[in-house]
Amino acid sequence: MRVTALAGGIGGARFLRGVLAALPDADVTVIGNTGDDITLHGLRICPDLDTVMYTLGGGISAERGWGREDESFVVAEELAAYGVGPAWFGLGDRDLATHLVRTEMLDAGYPLSDVMRALCERWQPGVRLLPMTDDRVETHVVIADEDGQRAVHFQEWWLRLRAAVPAQAIVPLRAETAKPAPGVLDALGEADVVLLPPSNPVVSIGTILAVPGIRDAVRETAAPVVGVSPIIGGAAVRGMADACLTAIGVETSAQAVGVHYGGRGRAAATPAQAGAGPAEAPAGTAEGLAAAPAGLLDGWLVDTVDAGAVVPGATVLARPLLMTDLAATVAIVRSALEVAGV
Numbered sequence: 001m002r003v004t005a006l007a008g009g010i011g012g013a014r015f016l017r018g019v020l021a022a023l024p025d026a027d028v029t030v031i032g033n034t035g036d037d038i039t040l041h042g043l044r045i046c047p048d049l050d051t052v053m054y055t056l057g058g059g060i061s062a063e064r065g066w067g068r069e070d071e072s073f074v075v076a077e078e079l080a081a082y083g084v085g086p087a088w089f090g091l092g093d094r095d096l097a098t099h100l101v102r103t104e105m106l107d108a109g110y111p112l113s114d115v116m117r118a119l120c121e122r123w124q125p126g127v128r129l130l131p132m133t134d135d136r137v138e139t140h141v142v143i144a145d146e147d148g149q150r151a152v153h154f155q156e157w158w159l160r161l162r163a164a165v166p167a168q169a170i171v172p173l174r175a176e177t178a179k180p181a182p183g184v185l186d187a188l189g190e191a192d193v194v195l196l197p198p199s200n201p202v203v204s205i206g207t208i209l210a211v212p213g214i215r216d217a218v219r220e221t222a223a224p225v226v227g228v229s230p231i232i233g234g235a236a237v238r239g240m241a242d243a244c245l246t247a248i249g250v251e252t253s254a255q256a257v258g259v260h261y262g263g264r265g266r267a268a269a270t271p272a273q274a275g276a277g278p279a280e281a282p283a284g285t286a287e288g289l290a291a292a293p294a295g296l297l298d299g300w301l302v303d304t305v306d307a308g309a310v311v312p313g314a315t316v317l318a319r320p321l322l323m324t325d326l327a328a329t330v331a332i333v334r335s336a337l338e339v340a341g342v
């Protein structure tokens with residue numbers, strides 16, 4: 001089975017561990033968010049790609065969910081001794097080697113997708129890890145300040161400001177001219193199932209979808225598309241997805257995020273679900289075109305506390321969604337495959 005997943009950082013990586021455990025023989029492609037990427041001390045850092053690589057490759061810090069296990073921060077301490085920041089971005093000594101190799105390869109002219117392939121030679125994550133694009137896209141956040149407003153890098157907003165300063169806008173800079181990285185559109189078109197893990201719907205999944213061509217590839221793939229809500233009972237499970245959803249005017253609820261992604265309005269996967277969403281209008285007819293909502297989802301997993309959620313055009317399935325351990329995550333993956341009908 002060919003599985004393609006769009007993934008952000010920590011939540012997405014944990015979900016993917018469940019995908020690999022549930023489908024040990026599947027051919028899994030991960031399309032990773034690069035909007036979180038930042039250049040510090042001349043080094044290119046790709047937090048979400050590295051989090052997936054380390055988590056699936058066995059190098060992740062279990063305690064932090066990002067960066068390396070058995071990490072030290074001596075170089076960061078030395079930088080601080082020189083008064084060189086930013087102190088708010090934890091640069092680990094082992095992690096630095098990844099940024100040094102990546103920066104060296106980028107400076108030599110290798111595209112990011114080749115760099116990640118090379119880094120994954122070491123880590124063997126068990127998935128094909130593709131950046132959403134090889135072009136430079138960075139998420140910046142517009143906030144109010146004493147002079148009116150200014151833009152800060154997403155990482156500064158996320159880590160120094162803890163997303164506590166309202167975002168007036170969240171902008172994936174230069175997404176509009178970015179091209180999907182090699183293999184991304186094929187991975188979406190040729191998949192047997194496409195998964196949207198419980199990553200941040202705005203700055204992770206949303207940023208990936210902002211690369212021209214990717215949203216349409218999800219919308220048009222023959223594969224069933226199933227998402228997993230990152231919001232349980234009106235609260236973000238981790239991170240500060242609520243601050244991001246508020247910034248784009250979306251209520252922090254499982255239903256609102258599902259509606260934000262939108263249902264695809266296709267015939268339900270199995271007759272049992274036929275009653276759950278609008279039957280597919282004959283393809284190619286006026287109704288067919290009119291009936292096809294602009295959405296992405298055939299299935300939307302919500303937690304049992306959100307069982308009443310409705311997403312027009314998608315089948316909603318309520319199951320426990322807390323990824324408390326690998327077994328729980330495997331059960332969530334199995335539920336996603338159930339609603340996908342695969």
Ligand code: FO1
Nearest residue numbers: 009010036046047050066067088089090159
């Ligand atoms: N997240 C933090 O909460 N604090 C940090 O100091 C931090 C440093 C860091 C360094 C490398 C890296 O790959 C990820 C890092 N993260 C850190 C996570 C990073 O901010 C992610 O982009 C966000 O968690 C959103 O996905």
